Amino acid sequence: MKVMxxxxxxxxxxRLSAREQKLQKTxxxxxxxxxxxxxxxxxxxxxxxxxxxxxxxxxxxRMLATLIRPDSGDAILDGASVIKDAEQVRAKVGFLxxxxxxxxxxxxxxxFGFFSELHQIPxxxxxxxxxxxxxxFGISKFAETKVADLSTGMKQKVSLAVSLVHxxxxxxxxxxxxxxxxLTAKIVTDFLLRLxxxxxxxxxxxxxxxxxxxxxxxxxxxxxxxxxxxxxLDAIRDGKSLEDRFFDIYLEKAGDINE
Amino acid sequence: xxxxxxxxxxxxLARFFRDRRMVFSTILLPGLMIFVMYTxxxxxxxxxxxxxxxxxxxxxxxxxxxxxxxxxxxxxxELAVVEPSRADEVKKQVxxxxxxxxxxxxxxxxxxxxxxxxxxxxxxxxxxxxxxxxSMHSQGAYDTMIQLLDNYEGTLTNKFDYNQGEKEYDxxxxxxxxxxxxxxxxxxxxxIFLFSGCMAVAPESIAGEKERGTIATxxxxxxxxxxxxxxxxxxxxxxxxxxxxxxAIGTILSLPKILEVGxxxxxxxxxxxxxxxxxxxxxxxxxxxxxxxxSIISAFAKTVKEAQSYVTPLMFVVLLIGVTAMxxxxxxxxxxxxxxxxxxxxQNMVALFSFEVSxxxxxxxxxxxxxxxLLGVYCLTRMFNNEKVMFSK
Numbered sequence: 001m002k003v004m005x006x007x008x009x010x011x012x013x014x015r016l017s018a019r020e021q022k023l024q025k026t027x028x029x030x031x032x033x034x035x036x037x038x039x040x041x042x043x044x045x046x047x048x049x050x051x052x053x054x055x056x057x058x059x060x061x062r063m064l065a066t067l068i069r070p071d072s073g074d075a076i077l078d079g080a081s082v083i084k085d086a087e088q089v090r091a092k093v094g095f096l097x098x099x100x101x102x103x104x105x106x107x108x109x110x111x112f113g114f115f116s117e118l119h120q121i122p123x124x125x126x127x128x129x130x131x132x133x134x135x136x137f138g139i140s141k142f143a144e145t146k147v148a149d150l151s152t153g154m155k156q157k158v159s160l161a162v163s164l165v166h167x168x169x170x171x172x173x174x175x176x177x178x179x180x181x182x183l184t185a186k187i188v189t190d191f192l193l194r195l196x197x198x199x200x201x202x203x204x205x206x207x208x209x210x211x212x213x214x215x216x217x218x219x220x221x222x223x224x225x226x227x228x229x230x231x232x233l234d235a236i237r238d239g240k241s242l243e244d245r246f247f248d249i250y251l252e253k254a255g256d257i258n259e
Numbered sequence: 260x261x262x263x264x265x266x267x268x269x270x271x272l273a274r275f276f277r278d279r280r281m282v283f284s285t286i287l288l289p290g291l292m293i294f295v296m297y298t299x300x301x302x303x304x305x306x307x308x309x310x311x312x313x314x315x316x317x318x319x320x321x322x323x324x325x326x327x328x329x330x331x332x333x334x335x336x337e338l339a340v341v342e343p344s345r346a347d348e349v350k351k352q353v354x355x356x357x358x359x360x361x362x363x364x365x366x367x368x369x370x371x372x373x374x375x376x377x378x379x380x381x382x383x384x385x386x387x388x389x390x391x392x393x394s395m396h397s398q399g400a401y402d403t404m405i406q407l408l409d410n411y412e413g414t415l416t417n418k419f420d421y422n423q424g425e426k427e428y429d430x431x432x433x434x435x436x437x438x439x440x441x442x443x444x445x446x447x448x449x450x451i452f453l454f455s456g457c458m459a460v461a462p463e464s465i466a467g468e469k470e471r472g473t474i475a476t477x478x479x480x481x482x483x484x485x486x487x488x489x490x491x492x493x494x495x496x497x498x499x500x501x502x503x504x505x506x507a508i509g510t511i512l513s514l515p516k517i518l519e520v521g522x523x524x525x526x527x528x529x530x531x532x533x534x535x536x537x538x539x540x541x542x543x544x545x546x547x548x549x550x551x552x553x554s555i556i557s558a559f560a561k562t563v564k565e566a567q568s569y570v571t572p573l574m575f576v577v578l579l580i581g582v583t584a585m586x587x588x589x590x591x592x593x594x595x596x597x598x599x600x601x602x603x604x605x606q607n608m609v610a611l612f613s614f615e616v617s618x619x620x621x622x623x624x625x626x627x628x629x630x631x632x633l634l635g636v637y638c639l640t641r642m643f644n645n646e647k648v649m650f651s652k
Contacts, residue, residue: 065479068646091481100479101472105274117266118480162476 001042004170004201005064009073010037012059033059035225036073041170041203041218046196048212048233049205050246051222057205058097060222061174064203065095078169091119094163097174101159104148108139108158111147112165119166126165133161136191153184160188171195173204177211189215209243221249228253263482267490271464275498285459285498289452290505297513316400318360319349324368330411336403338362353389353397360400363387372415434529434614441514442612446584446605448510449503453542454577456502457549460495462566465557474649484643488554488636495550500543530612537611537621544628545604549577551635558642561651577601584609590620597623600631 012034021027034056041047049057062068064075066086074081080088102111109130116126134140137157142150147158156179164171176192177185192202192215206212212219213233219242220230228249229236237245275281316336321343331338341349343363352358364386365371371384386408390401422428431439468474477487553570560566580601590610597603603624610616642648 067475067479068650087481087483090479093479095479099472100476102476103274103468103471103473105278110273114266114270115476115480118263118477118482120262120481 001045003040004043005041005047005075005077005203007037007039007060007064007073007075010034010060010063010070010075011072012056012063012068012070032225034063034070037222037225037227038073039220039227039230041201043201044196044199045217046192046202046204046215048216048219049203049222050207050209050212050219050242051205052207052250055222056225057222058174061095061097061172061203061205065093065172066090067095091166092169094166094168094171095174096160096163096172096176098178100163102147102155102162105146107144107146108134108150108161109143111158111162115162116165121166129165129167133164136194137161137187153180156180156184157187160191168200170201170203173202175206176204177206177208209241209246213242221246223250223253226253261486261489263486264490264493267482267487268494271491271494272497274464275460275494285456285502286505289455289502290507290509293506293509294513297510301513311395311399314396314399316359316396316403317357318362318400318404319352319358320362320364321346321349322364322366322368324364326369327364327407327411330407334407336407350389353391356391356394356397359390359394359397360404361389362404363389377416437529438613442589442609443585444514445507445510445612446608447581449507449542449608450545450577450581450584450601450605452506452510453499453503453546454549454574456499456506457495457546457553458567458570458574459502460498461550461553462557462560462563462570464491464495465554466560466566467563469558469560469649470562478643478649485636485640488639488643492547492550492554492632492636492639495554496543496546499546499550503542503546534611534616537616538608540625541604541607541611541621544625544632545601547632548600548628548635551632551639555635555639555642558639558648580605589613590615590617594619594623598627600628603627 013030013032016031051057063070066082066089074083077089078092082089112130176188195202218232219236221228318338319341320338321341323340349361353361365384391397556569557566560569584605590606597620607621607624
């Protein structure tokens with residue numbers, strides 16, 4: 001199987017403000033968010049990063065999407081390094097997270113066109129993709145409505161469509177179903193499975209066990225900025241439910257849950 | 260042009276021009292407000308002057324000498340003669356603003372002045388003029404009376420005259436006169452208008468996008484950061500230019516009104532097309548620089564509000580530089596002044612409006628402004644690349 005994404009010893013730390021130090025009850029000025037994380041994802045698979053809040057999932061994904069630079073280590077996405085060829089990585093990756101917003105003043109149609117232009121997609125291809133994606137997510141009806149006037153779910157679907165204007169080979173999705181109603185969540189998870197069928201590589205981060213069990217082929221469990229376990233879903237589960245296995249691993253690595 | 264720059268520019272312009280309220284408040288409103296305000300002020304001034312001109316002073320006089328009576332008649336000044344014994348009563352009327360002026364002459368004023376010798380060292384005959392400084396009309400009457408008496412005194416000992424007759428003594432041409440007014444006012448006003456134009460759009464486009472989280476969406480596309488910076492600056496400059504132009508047109512149209520010269524020729528028609536072209540070049544290079552500066556400051560800020568308060572000190576500096584146009588004798592002659600950002604534009608405008616324009620100075624100013632702008636674009640690009648700046652919480 002072709003390796004589409006390889007994270008190699010990624011590290012990232014942040015400086016804490018005095019207030020943050022107090023809140024987190026620590027004297028350390030530097031907080032290590034991601035601590036030598038390595039994993040691989042293959043073509044045509046959905047890879048899940050599972051972990052509690054604050055474990056370093058989002059920071060890892062942001063480094064993969066070149067939004068922030070690793071302190072050390074590197075990641076190769078479809079042959080391009082996030083350190084050396086950031087612009088190439090951006091052309092190959094679709095990144096979606098709730099922190100990336102669309103300008104609410106514009107319509108889905110305009111934004112789709114604008115981001116297609118930035119990715120230098122030929123006009124005809126733009127039109128085909130627009131039609132396909134708008135149909136899948138049911139945006140067509142709202143194509144000329146300002147984003148500000150759309151419902152939360154519809155905004156999320158428009159963001160999703162816009163992040164895919166360049167038909168990226170790797171899709172990175174931070175908390176894909178957070179804040180969505182059951183219907184929209186279903187559309188999104190179905191779409192992720194469809195992307196997988198079309199040989200795309202999908203990386204999702206989540207703390208929802210059922211989502212991982214439902215769509216992921218392989219999973220990496222992140223605890224305290226480190227990969228605690230990584231492998232095929234069945235191998236990780238080892239005959240138990242994912243939830244039970246996760247707490248086994250958590251107790252083993254981090255000790256008490258209340259800590 | 261690079262396609263990405265163009266795409267970004269198009270988006271920024273669409274964001275602005277599709278928003279009718281923004282177009283109205285940034286482009287139409289400033290010019291309209293300035294025009295209405297200045298015209299109103301001008302009209303108020305001139306109606307006040309007019310009222311004063313038509314006003315008949317209420318002047319009471321005691322012991323009015325014949326000589327003065329004649330002059331007053333010739334000047335169409337009405338004088339009400341009262342008995343000297345009523346002096347205290349009339350003084351109270353002046354105090355109560357019922358009478359504008361009370362003039363008390365010495366009893367035999369004409370004889371005394373005729374007999375008086377300056378060389379004798381004695382006290383000269385004294386005219387007492389009672390007025391009320393709190394009343395505008397009383398002041399006017401006082402000034403009129405003083406002038407009348409001064410003139411009369413002059414005729415008593417007439418040794419020489421100056422500027423008699425209808426000859427033209429003021430050697431300034433009409434053009435130079437207008438030029439000197441324009442060159443002291445317009446550079447300052449234009450600089451302020453341009454700055455507020457930049458201020459209206461740049462923080463919104465840079466800090467606003469950060470605040471709303473839309474800049475991150477832009478930064479994960481393969482669009483080069485430098486291109487994003489240039490596209491934004493180009494579009495913002497264009498909008499700021501339109502906003503500045505609106506204010507400038509409003510001012511130029513209302514200037515004749517505020518300067519109370521009416522139809523007598525105080526208008527911008529004294530300048531040639533070439534002057535306007537040069538002005539456009541100067542203004543353009545200034546706007547590029549200002550937009551870049553404000554954009555850089557805005558990129559540090561987390562919110563539009565924060566950006567606006569960071570820009571305030573810069574606003575004061577620019578304001579002060581604009582005010583320098585009102586002082587000093589014309590534009591600076593030394594070339595190095597034209598390398599100082601903003602000041603170079605103000606000085607060039609002063610030179611332009613007073614018909615002393617120098618090609619070298621304009622080229623120096625524009626080239627240096629362009630270099631500063633490029634330096635600024637480089638800084639802004641570095642900032643777009645800096646996660647600590649772009650994603651600071």
